[in-house]
Amino acid sequence: MNNKQFAQVVEPYNTSLFSFAMKFTKDEDDANDLIQDTMVKAYRFFERFEEGSNLKGWLFTIMRNTYINDYRRLSRSNTLVTKTDEISSSNLAYSATHNQGEATFVMGDINGALAKLPIGLSKPFIRYVEGYKYHEIAVELNIPLGTVKTRIHEARKLLSKQLQMYKQRIS
Template structure:
């Protein structure tokens, strides 16, 4: 199936996608943006679609993942924005001094913990933290994507255990 035929095939499911997009976003403009993003990704990754499989399910999965990733970006951005009332100069001075000391200890411990990981776990984990996608890491390291996901998961689990002191608030 060529690119044009594929685009026509997925375009036939646009109505179904708009129903799901509206359920996700609860806003017509956001739903239209989500549909457009889904269609673009579907065409861009058309090589990953296997003929004879459920195209509706494939498109729905792309849409759901796109919505979740966009939602995470928005939440991350909102958590970085502070309220003006919290930004008094005295508060900033205390916070900067306190954070600098705590941050130095935390960074040292994090680097040490990552250094203690086996190379098979640390290499994909570091790439992931740097912002690479699973499939990009898999290509770079010439490993199956499932292996990459497993290695990153295992690295997280080990780091979480090694850095437990920071999770429980015992370092304050």
């Protein structure tokens, strides 16, 4: 299916998708961005849409999941940034690294540990860290949902062993 055909199939739902997006975002520009993200994902995975299913419901589900995932990513990044003028010592200790050199070594260790993971474990784990939901990973990698959960769990265990030296700092 090309872009034009896809646009013709989903065009009847544009008004209801916009209304649904406005309920989430309360802002016209953000709603349009959400619709665009939804359409990109829908186009990307359209071959997996089951003919005869509820297309509107499928699009609404993609939109809702996209909004939730974006909200989670945003809230994770906002928890590390203090938006006040005065930074307390507890906030500073929480968000600061000792120096750039140490951060470089830590990232090197993390990347090295990720590189040692088997590809079957690293792909689902990296997608999960990027904010994808289990079922989205399952669809993308064309593997069962239970397999995705197991592989992410196994990747966590291996990474935990490989990065044990940092465990004491976090606790």
